[in-house]
Amino acid sequence: MELDNTTYNDLSVFQHEEEFSIFHRLCFARTSQGRDWLLKYFSNPFSDLRPILDTQQVLKSIISVIDQWPNEISNGTLMVIEKFYDSNVDAIPNANGVNALTYKLFNPADFALVRYSISHFSDILKGMHQLVQLLDTDDAPLMIRTFLRRAADLINKPTLIELRQHERGKQFTWTETIYFGRYIRNEFRQQAFELIAIYGRIDAWYSMAVAMEKMKLVFPEFIDQPQPYIDASKLFHILLPTPTPYDVKLSHDNNFLFLTGANMAGKSTFIKAVGSTVFLAHLGMGVPAASMRLTRFDGLLSNINVVDNIIKGESYFFNEVQRIKNTITKINDGRKWLVLIDELFKGTNVQDAMKCSSAVIKGLIKIKSSLFILSTHLYEIGEELKQYPNITFRFFETTVKDDQLEFSYQLREGISNDRLGYLILKREKVVDLLEKL
Numbered sequence: 475m476e477l478d479n480t481t482y483n484d485l486s487v488f489q490h491e492e493e494f495s496i497f498h499r500l501c502f503a504r505t506s507q508g509r510d511w512l513l514k515y516f517s518n519p520f521s522d523l524r525p526i527l528d529t530q531q532v533l534k535s536i537i538s539v540i541d542q543w544p545n546e547i548s549n550g551t552l553m554v555i556e557k558f559y560d561s562n563v564d565a566i567p568n569a570n571g572v573n574a575l576t577y578k579l580f581n582p583a584d585f586a587l588v589r590y591s592i593s594h595f596s597d598i599l600k601g602m603h604q605l606v607q608l609l610d611t612d613d614a615p616l617m618i619r620t621f622l623r624r625a626a627d628l629i630n631k632p633t634l635i636e637l638r639q640h641e642r643g644k645q646f647t648w649t650e651t652i653y654f655g656r657y658i659r660n661e662f663r664q665q666a667f668e669l670i671a672i673y674g675r676i677d678a679w680y681s682m683a684v685a686m687e688k689m690k691l692v693f694p695e696f697i698d699q700p701q702p703y704i705d706a707s708k709l710f711h712i713l714l715p716t717p718t719p720y721d722v723k724l725s726h727d728n729n730f731l732f733l734t735g736a737n738m739a740g741k742s743t744f745i746k747a748v749g750s751t752v753f754l755a756h757l758g759m760g761v762p763a764a765s766m767r768l769t770r771f772d773g774l775l776s777n778i779n780v781v782d783n784i785i786k787g788e789s790y791f792f793n794e795v796q797r798i799k800n801t802i803t804k805i806n807d808g809r810k811w812l813v814l815i816d817e818l819f820k821g822t823n824v825q826d827a828m829k830c831s832s833a834v835i836k837g838l839i840k841i842k843s844s845l846f847i848l849s850t851h852l853y854e855i856g857e858e859l860k861q862y863p864n865i866t867f868r869f870f871e872t873t874v875k876d877d878q879l880e881f882s883y884q885l886r887e888g889i890s891n892d893r894l895g896y897l898i899l900k901r902e903k904v905v906d907l908l909e910k911l
Contacts (some may be wrong), residue, residue: 475519475756476773480797484778484814486713496750499713504550504682507670508677515678519756523696523770529679529758530693531615536683539608539656545678546642547601551594552670558591559663568661571654578648588655589646592637595658595666599638602669605676618679622670628665629674632867633657648875654672660672674763682759691760695767701726702810702845704752704770711747712754718883719764724845725840728866730838732856733849734870734890735870741849742778746815748847749776752812774811778816780809791821798834811844818850828852832859837865856889 482488483721488496497516520526566571578585602625610622623735629638637654640646646654658666667783689712697703703723710717720742724731735741751761755768777797787872798818805811816835819827833857838846859865869890871882 475521475753477519477753478775481774484776485746486752487750487753492523494713500685501676501681502688503681505674505677507553507674507810508681510814511674512681513735513755519753519807520559520758521772523698524615525617526696526756526758528615530618532618532679533683533686533759534724535609535614535618536680536694537687540687542608544601544604546597546604547673549803551597552673554591554594555666555670558587559666561587561885563587566652566656568862568883569649569656571649574648574652577652579810580788584653589651592646592651592654592658595654596637596640596642598673599634599670600642602629602673603638612741614805618676621675623671625669626903634662645802646770648877676737682757684853686760687761688874690761691767693763694755694763697767699769699770701769702729702846703767704748705708705768705866706751706763706766708767709747709751710762711743712750712762719742720747726842728864729845730835730865731846731847732835732865732867732889733869734851734856736872736890739870739872741870742816744885745778745816745847745849749774749812749814769878771812773804773811775804775811776814777818779800791819794819796819802837805844808843813844815846815848818848824852828855831855835859
């Protein structure tokens, strides 16, 4: 599925501040290699249905044995292995008692590094062997079985089987240190890095599976049809500690959701919740909802956090126009897109914004191959849009009690005409401060 950098930023998939990042929220990888592979998965959501379904099967197989997951392989284990190959240890001689004693006496630092490193090699061999035993079953998904069987080929060598079977925590003898160290150093370098790469992939899938278990995510059901479709029950935003769930349904016949409501009522959160959930579905992992059925989408585009560009001399409104222009150009290709627009044309006056917004909406609704969610304060344009049968109108309700705002965050049918900006200004004592100037 195609996303540009703006959409990634709008949906907070990646953020420097970890608490606001979906990636960091869902990253439970045990190793840096697993984290790197997970980053690749998040950076390349699938465009085809087959790998989505295959990934779902992989995660299901991992979830079924997650309580038996081996603990031998840690981030430190992989770091030691990589450091071992980068280190400039003296050549390790053939294994016999004299050579072992000589190497230990004349190369004490190198000998200590070799002995320490082969204990970690033993750990990764133990861990990978356990994973093969756990996951390489007759009904295992081909996507993971291919890597497991390659890992089995790499580790099922007589010397490596000996090393794997060495009792954990028991110190290697001098001769064993030289014997295993020489083999690992001279015969297994390329294979070791291939094994680490295989484990990194599996660790990334493990991370996704753990995230699903911890956050109670469910696998969505994909519908293979040419018309776009989303039907989700109790969908919520994955970054919120106490989210309010929504029911969302968009289809070919009702492909445009016109969303209104006051400031802080929940419009932006709703839009981001839908976008991020569809994104996660296209990774092949579970989604934050009670249930979800959807089609595969070719792309996801957002227009949420538009900024001006002082260096180029481009105004906020100009960049809004450019973003809409690029969106129209991109989605007018007959493919399935999910388009998210939050507060269109904030960078101009109300009358101008109403005219521009109306023109854009009336144009976008002609594109039946895509689904649209658009939020706006300009509820006045809603009346003239009611003539179009494919537009659905929803709003977030806000009530005022004793000059205090109460937000239900519940999605209602209809159009909101709330105007609460001045009340918020007054509630935050800004009006009092101004009067005292």
